[in-house]
Amino acid sequence: xxxxxxxxxxxxxxxxxxxxxxxxxxxxxxxxxxxxxxxxxxxxxxxxxxxxxxxxxxxxxxxxxxxxxxxxxxxxxxxxxxxxxxxxxxxxxxxxxxxxxxxxxxxxxxxxxxxxxxxxxxxxxxxxxxxxxxxxxxxxxxxxxxxxxxxxxxxxxxxxxxxxxxxxxxxxxxxxxxxxxxxxxxxxxxxxxxxxxxxxxxxxxxxxxxxxxxxxxxxxxxxxxxxxxxxxxxxxxxxxxxxxxxxxxxxxxxxxxxxxxxxxxxxxxxxxxxxxxxxxxxxxxxxxxxxxxxxxxxxxxxxxxxxxxxxxxxx
Numbered sequence: 627x628x629x630x631x632x633x634x635x636x637x638x639x640x641x642x643x644x645x646x647x648x649x650x651x652x653x654x655x656x657x658x659x660x661x662x663x664x665x666x667x668x669x670x671x672x673x674x675x676x677x678x679x680x681x682x683x684x685x686x687x688x689x690x691x692x693x694x695x696x697x698x699x700x701x702x703x704x705x706x707x708x709x710x711x712x713x714x715x716x717x718x719x720x721x722x723x724x725x726x727x728x729x730x731x732x733x734x735x736x737x738x739x740x741x742x743x744x745x746x747x748x749x750x751x752x753x754x755x756x757x758x759x760x761x762x763x764x765x766x767x768x769x770x771x772x773x774x775x776x777x778x779x780x781x782x783x784x785x786x787x788x789x790x791x792x793x794x795x796x797x798x799x800x801x802x803x804x805x806x807x808x809x810x811x812x813x814x815x816x817x818x819x820x821x822x823x824x825x826x827x828x829x830x831x832x833x834x835x836x837x838x839x840x841x842x843x844x845x846x847x848x849x850x851x852x853x854x855x856x857x858x859x860x861x862x863x864x865x866x867x868x869x870x871x872x873x874x875x876x877x878x879x880x881x882x883x884x885x886x887x888x889x890x891x892x893x894x895x896x897x898x899x900x901x902x903x904x905x906x907x908x909x910x911x912x913x914x915x916x917x918x919x920x921x922x923x924x925x926x927x928x929x930x931x932x933x934x935x936x937x938x939x940x941x
Contacts, residue, residue, distance in 0.1 A: 640761030739818020741897030786937025824898035860891035871899030
């Protein structure tokens, strides 16, 4: 009988060459924020949607655990143990009983602190990449279990697609709908917004009566997804954090107005912002709206995307 592999074996299992993983950004089609819980998180009722803007993480064998990067956020993003990708690799190694040795390199297109879960995406990519590199052989569900301790959005980005998120967002259930490709425009802003600060601002606005009525149930949005009509879906998009994002970054109101003036069916702030996301009728409309947003000068960059797409996957 073959003896099981141990962390100190001379020839570890897993990939001998580099492992490349592509991971998408997420938007929230519905983000309902409930009251503050005793653990410091808010109760969430959200519909996640993975879109075709990607980070790519490459994992190679190494004698220590290191992270390098290029692209969005280079020089701004910490690459030490505070980085979610590094924390994810440590968490996987601890769970699987292996040494956390890998050279990770991140090619980043998802903006920092943009409301698109870029850090969570990189954590999901690190879990999938290191699982393949180290040959730990965990299932998606096992990886999602590790991911839940890293951040609320990380489990969804293991799976991708469109999913209902509850709890603090970490409890993920796939949304079953007929295959449909939705077309989006994302307006990237200069600088980011802090997610914890956005939640604190929402609490303040609610205490003073300045926030809009809470969104409530996701039923209307889930029904709209099943109808496969972008105009029906547009009427159901919503985000309780939008009031907070607009209070913290008033210029986003002009971005939302410009997108709708350009012909988008609807526009909302993505997550805690400051990225604004617009639903369009089709791919051609998305290209036109993106061009008009850039021409209007209301964003740093406008990108088109489609969804839903797969979560973190080895390429």
